[in-house]
Amino acid sequence: MGKRFSRGPDGAAASRKRQKVVHEAPTSEEIHASRQLQQLLAFSQDPVRARHGLQSFKLFLDELLSPASNDADRPRILRDYLQFARPADDDENAVYLPDLMQAWSYAGQTNNDNVMSAVPVVLALLLKLLSQSLDTVPYGLGICRTLLQKRQQELIARNLSADKGKAFIISPTLRMLKEAVSFDGGAIARPMFRARASMLKSLARxxxxxxxxxxxxxxxxxxxxxxxxxxxxxxxxxxxxxxxxxxxxxxxxxxxxxxxxxxxxxxxxxxxxxxxxxxxxxxxxxxxxxxxxxxxxxxxxxxxxxxxxxxDTAAAEGVPSIADVAHEFLLTACTNPACGVLRQDSGFYPREIDPNAAVPTTELEELGLEAITWTNKFKTEVPVRNYTLSNFLPNLRPWSSLKQSELITSIFKVAPELVASYFLTNKSFTFEPKLSATWIGYAAFLFNTVTLPIPDYFCRATAFPELPPPTSIVIDNILPLPLNQKALSRSLANKSNMISFFATRILVVAIEKLDAAIKMHQDPSHSNRTAWAEAARRLVDEFCQRSPGIKEMINSYRSIPGGDVLHREAASRLLRLCYEVLPQVALMAKFDVSPFLETSLGRLSKQELDDPRDFALSLKELENLLAIAGYSPGMRWFAALEALSLSPFTLLLKVCVDAPHGVALETIREVLNFVAVEQQLVPADNKHPGLIALLEALQSLRQSHPDSVTQLWPFLDNCLTRCSNTPVKYVEKLQETIQEAAETAGQGFSTAVASPVAMAMLEQLPFVAAKEREQATLKALGRFLPKFLGFSATAGESRPLLSLIFSKMVIHLADSKGKLAKAGVPEGLEIKHSPWPLTPEAPARKAKASSAARQEGGNSEPGMDAETLTNTLHMPDGLEADNSALVKWSSKTVDELVDEGYLTSLIALLVSEHASIRKEALVNILKAAAKIKQSEYEEKEQVWLLLSELAETARDKVNDGPLPSTIASFACHALHVLRDPLSSLYSKVNNFLTRGPFWTLDRLPLVDEVLLEEPVVGDAYYAQVNWLLEYLMDGLRTQHDLELFHKKRARGPVFERILALAANPYMRLPLRTQVLRLLYRATGIEGGSTTLTTRFGIVNWLEARQAGCTDDSEEAAVYGGLRRRVWETCDQDRVRVWSKGALGDGTDGTSKN
Amino acid sequence: MAPPQKPDQEVTAAFTAYYLQRATTEFAEDLDKVRAADDFKNDALQILVSALQQGTAMFTPEEQKRIVTSAARPAGKP
Known part of the structure; x- marks a missing residue:
């Protein structure tokens, strides 16, 4: 390799090297006179001299601009010079400061960087100075206009595009331009912009x-x-x-x-x-x-x-930090539509879709939501209008900064379309629980996202569109993607209480939001109600798939330490919301609230909480539990558990009486009153004020003799429990006493009222009096009973009757001096402590209002219109044939077969119209049974037995026609029971299966066992009835099924027993509605309504039920609506003849009487 | 006697203070662990406090009032 030589002999290579720039400081002199200044700035080709002049001028201007300047001569010198340098003709081409401009130009020609920099330096200073005084503005404007001339423009452009390293040229030029553009309020901004090719030259660079x-x-x-x-x-x-x-x-x-x-x-x-x-x-x-x-x-x-x-240096107090300023800026930029970033979106409806698209009604009816082409389209990607924001949001870190979190949620609020798309595109950050600041920050961000309101009408308009929004988007707004079942379950079960607390709170707000969304789906103004209703169902399903199961919520609640009242309140609220919003899911869990209620009551009644605020918070927990108890059918109010000496009802009464002053107790009192009326402790009469007398007496006594109240509880508990166990006994005793009073005092006792619980006290008093060690109680009773009866009289009970009762009581009280007997039932007691919500007028008003409501609906009784009735009572066919089930099952595992419904679909095919399908189904059921038996499935024996017995039952019948729906439905529902050994029906179903190898076709399995036998588990009766009604519902589909329901049997036809069941006063609305659904189903079968009318007197039954609904007009309307449907669907001529004209007088089949 | 009335803002402030105090008592152990975590820096304390007090949003103004205006117990406590 040859040696490298330099290219030229004359050392030209030296010029190729970067020359070292040496900045020599210019010289200067002080200026004392205008003439001196003229000389200094006079054009010279000598660069040293030029720089000397410019530097002197610069220092002169610096002095002038300095706030400390007080030399009166300097402004004059400058003005004189400006006057001198002013052109004679002040036209467009006039050049101000010609010497300076020439020096600049010459520097440009000779590449003199120092002068090229020095001229803009002095011009910038000069313009700045001139803008300060009105007198000097004309000079400044002249200079600015000079700068706009072609020659100067070229110089400016040249300066601006100097090498990157020559900032000493670029910076002064930019300063000069800044002064020029803002000179005299931007007077020449416009022409400057016209000259942008020069003025903005290389600005970006x-x-x-x-x-x-x-x-x-x-x-x-x-x-x-x-x-x-x-x-x-x-x-x-x-x-x-x-x-x-x-x-x-x-x-x-x-x-x-x-x-x-x-x-x-x-x-x-x-x-x-x-x-x-x-x-x-x-x-x-x-x-x-x-x-x-x-x-x-x-x-x-x-x-x-x-x-x-x-x-950011430590800013002075009150000055916002840079982060704050940037936050405010971004908030305005991103959330104010006038700023150009935010675009109007359509809420939960993504871009590109038309929520008012016309979908043929027939298609909607046949295919449901599937008829809408876009219904499932947005599960992985959501097109948005706000693409700028959508691209920007992923760059923020909401988990580590409060402000960033606030920014995102503020954007979500004004652009709801972004929520779903944000979480779809940011999948990397998970909610996997970890006790760290980041997790907490993320949980807080998600909480805020969930609490965002749902856009008006889902689309931010003024009315609902025709079609519901895509379910996937709605659910992504209720439980955003990171909040999946796994992460939430693990958070709830986390050993750190704080993590489970955060997860609980998120779920609470999520269910509240779900509730709001469901209500919006159910709005009566929807035109496509079926589509909206289906969307609501899907929404609930989706929610259940993302949310942890109720069992996990219960376990989480169970694990909270007793003293953590805040956490307990949140967890109990979550459970309560589940019962209110997702009852079908909640009831499946068979949650027994009693132990929780008792713990809570125990804690409250022992007064362990010192802070009254803690007490009030615990009371909120108690209210939640009471609400749950109201929803779960098996609550036993009058059975004390071993741990507690008093029954839950008495404990609740005690909590109410002992509550700290100022704590609001309305809800608790309402519950007490509700239970008291239901259990017949007090007359179920609207005019009767319920428990008020008892509570008032206890509270009054507590003030005067607190110790006496403590003595009373066991006695009261005993009386209340007895009264609730055998209410009839005390009602009869009361009747006897009324009779006695009437005999001694004459008339006026036909309408006399008193509480049965008073009779229970009268009955139990002698037993207390007889015991030596109960003397303290007796003394307390001596104080309490007169008060109680006195307040009862004030509350509207019959005074003479109460006096008679008291006279019988007084014999047993420690009243040796006869003071009590003499005083009798005190008069004029005022009710002070219990501002009762149900004052005697209130229920009367309510009753009046409901009767008025009845009047309003024309002359007819209240009745739902047909559509609402269908929505309320119609249930889909549980045995709907899906022929593909014949092939689908074979590829599935045994778990999937049993748990995911493949087996039940197969069983349902036994009721198919087509013999070939039935035969196929039978063969496949046998195959599936064999597969299950050979598997490792835990309940394989029982499932195999069930399938084999079903096959045996169907075998001979399969050619003759469809199997009775009741049999297939029973098999399906029994299968659900076998899956879960904890089910209260588990033993009953197994007993049934071991009874024989096949089932009698015309009998309905397990009806007697459920309705007549005691449940093995204490409070499972209503849960079992619920199961029975569901199975009967699915089993009633054809005329043949109907025959089985009204066939005479040893204990009466099934229908008769079901109707009797609904008359059970303890059965709650959800189960009563199940009965009505069954009846509704029967009216849809040919001959169903006629049979119900002529064989079971359904019209009278419905009328009687309706009359019994004193306080629930909605339920009354359902009865009315159902009665109308019975009439419309029955054989009216036949019914008229049957009733000898009593029915069918009006249009709605009302009976005449 | 009716409990003393407090203006709404005061009620919210009193309730928030009570809520925070309860939360810090109930989760004292967990809070210590969080403070010791690696990522506890910069805004973390602010985030923690804000996250804890978020829960006040679950209580309606009436509920907040009910809780903070619960006065002391009457003298005749058994």
């Missing part, structure tokens, strides 16, 4: 010439970037909207503006944000598009980097 070094930029030596930005901001301030629009459309400039914003000095960042805010964001005259071109996703992202701005 110059914005990139940043300060280099570790320490912050010196404010006295601003970088070219700083000067460029300040010039740009001044231009924005003074340019007219059209020019601004064009300026902002320069992508390179806009991009350079924020590229290095993280490293800018604090004052510059503040000016930048303030400038952009005032002159772009909030400028009403500027078009949205212009603003949008500035605020693109990358600008927003770069500005969001200011959340972590590090150069």
């Amino acid at each position: 110059n914005m990139g010439i940043v300060h280099i070094g570790d320490e912050a930029e010196d404010t006295k030596r601003p970088s070219a970037r700083t000067n460029a930005i300040l010039f740009f901001l001044s231009a924005l301030k003074f340019l007219h909207p059209e020019a601004k629009k064009e300026l902002l459309s320069q992508r390179d400039i806009v991009s350079a503006l924020t590229r290095d914003v993280k490293q800018d000095p604090p004052y510059l960042v503040r000016e930048l944000l303030e400038g952009l805010r005032s002159h772009v964001l909030l400028d009403d005259k500027l078009q949205r598009e212009a603003k949008a071109s500035l605020l693109n996703a990358s600008t927003l992202t770069r500005l969001s980097a200011l959340y972590q701005y590090r150069l």
Whole structure:
């Protein structure tokens, strides 16, 4: 390899090397006279002299600009010079400061950087100075106009595009331009913008010439970037909207503006944000598009980097930090529609779809939501209108910054379409529980997201669209994707209480939101009600798939320490919401609330909580539990568990009496009263004020003799329990006493009222009196009973009757001096402690209102219209044939077969119309049975037995016609029981299966066992009845099934027994509704209504039930609606003849009597 | 006697203070662990406090009032 030689002999290579720039400081002299200044600035080709003059002038101007300047001569000297340098003709081509301009021009020709820099330096200072006084403005304007001349423009362009390293030329030029553009209120901004080719030359590049070094930029030596930005901001301030629009459309400039914003000095960042805010964001005259071109996703992202701005010096108090300023800026930019970023979206309806698209009704009816082409389209991607924001949001870190979290949720609030798409595109961050600041930050962010309101009408309009929003989007807003079942379950079960507390709270707000969404789906104004109803069902299904099961919630609640009242309140609220919003799921869990209720009552009644606020919070927990008890059918109010000496009812009464002053107890009192009426402790009469007398007496006694109240509880508990166990006995005793009173005192006792519980007290009093060690109780009773009876009289019970009762009591009380007997039942007691919500007038008013409501519906009784009735009572066919079940099952595992419904679909085919399908189904059931028997499935024996017995039962019948639906339905529902050994029906179903190898076709299995036999588990009766009604519902489909229901049997036809069941006063509304659904199903079968009318007197039954609904007009309306349907669907001629004209008089089949 | 009336803002402030105090008592152990976690820096304390008091949103103004205006127990406590 040859040696490298230099190319030229004359040392030209030296010029190829970078020459070292040496800045020699210019000389200067002090200026004392205008003439001296003229001489100094007179054009000279000698660069040293030129620099000397310029430097002297610079120092002169610096002095003038300095606030400390007080030399009166200097302004005069300057003015004289300006007058001298002013052109004779003040026209457009006149050149101000010709010497300076010539020096600049000459420097350009000779590449004299120092002079090229020095001229703009003095011009910038001069313009700054001239703008300070009105007298000097004309000179300044003249200079500015001079700068706009072609020659100067070229020099400016040349300066601006100097090498990147020559910031000493670029910076003064930018400063000069800044002064020029803002001179005299932007007088020449417009022509300057016209000359933008020169004025804005290399602006984007110059914005990139940043300060280099570790320490912050010196404010006295601003970088070219700083000067460029300040010039740009001044231009924005003074340019007219059209020019601004064009300026902002320069992508390179806009991009350079924020590229290095993280490293800018604090004052510059503040000016930048303030400038952009005032002159772009909030400028009403500027078009949205212009603003949008500035605020693109990358600008927003770069500005969001200011959340972590590090150069912020400790600002003075009251001055917001850079992060705060940036936050305010971004909030305005992203949430104010006038700023050009935010676009109007349609809430939960994604871009590109038409929520009012016409879908043929027939298709909607046949295919349901599947008829809408886009219904399942948005599960993986949601197209949005706010694409800028959608691109920007993933760059934020809501889990580590409160402000960023606030920014995102504020954006979600104004652009709800972004929620679903945000979580779909940001799958990397999971909610996997971990006790760390990040997890808590993320949980807080998700909580805020869930609490965001649902957009009006789902679409941010003024009415609901025709079609429901895609379910996947709605659910993504209720439980965003990171909140999946696994993560939530693990959080609930986490050993850290705080994690489970956070998860509980999120679930609470999520269920509340779900409730709101369901209600919106059920709005009566929808035109496509079936589609909306189906969407609501899907929504609930989706929610159940994402939310942890209720069992996990119960376990979580169970594991909370007793003293954690805040956590307990939240967990009990969650359970309560499950019962209220998702009853079908909640009831499946067979949750027995009694132990929890008793623990809570125990804690409250022992008064372990010192802080009355804790007491009030615990009371909230108790209220939640009471509400759950109201929803679960098996609550035993009068059975004390071993741990407690008193029954739950008495404990509740005790809590109410002992509650700290000021704690609101209305809900508890309402529950007490409800139970008291239901258990017949007090007369079930609207005019009777319920438990008020008892409570008032106890509270009054507590004030005067607190110890006496403590003595009373066991006695009261005994009386209340007895009264609830055998209410009839005490009602009869009361009747006897009334009789006795009538005999002695004459008339006026036919309407006398008293509480049965008073009779129980009378009955139990002698037993207390007889015991030596109960004397303290007896003494307490001596104080309590007169009060109780006195308050009963005040509350409206019959005084003579009460006096008679008291006279019988007084014999047993410790009343040796006869004081009590003499005093009798005290008069004029005032009820002070219990501002009772159910004052005697209130229920009367309510009753009146409901009777008025009846009157309103014309002359007819209240009755639901047919559509609402269908919505309330119609249930889908549980045995609907799906022939594909014949092939689907074979590829599934045994678990899937049993748990995911493949087996039940197969069983359902036994009721098919077609013999070939039935035969196929039978063969396949046998095959499936064999497969299960050979598997490792835990309940394989029982399932095999069930299937084999079913096959045996169906074998001979399969050619003759469909199997009775009751048999197939029983098999399906029994299968569900066998899956779960904890089911209360488990033993009954197994007993049934072991009874024989096949079933009698015309009998309905397990009806007697459920209705007559005691349940093995204490409170499972109603749960079993619920199961029975579900199975009967699915088993009633054809005329043949109907025959089985009304066939005479040893214990009466099944229908008769079901109707009797509904008359059970303890059965709650959900089960009563199940009975009505069964009846509704029967009316849909040919001959069903006629049979119900002529064989079971259904019309009278419905009328009687309706009359019994004194306080629930909705239930009454269901009865009315059902009666109308019975009439409409029966053989009316036959019924008329049968009833001898008593029925069918009106249009709705009301009976005449 | 009716409990003393407090203006709404005062009620919210009093309830938030009570809520935070309860939460810090109930989760004292967990809070210590969080404070010791690696990622507990910068905004973390602020986030923690804000996250804890978020739960006040679950209580309606009436419920908040009910809880904070619960006065001391009457003298005749058994």
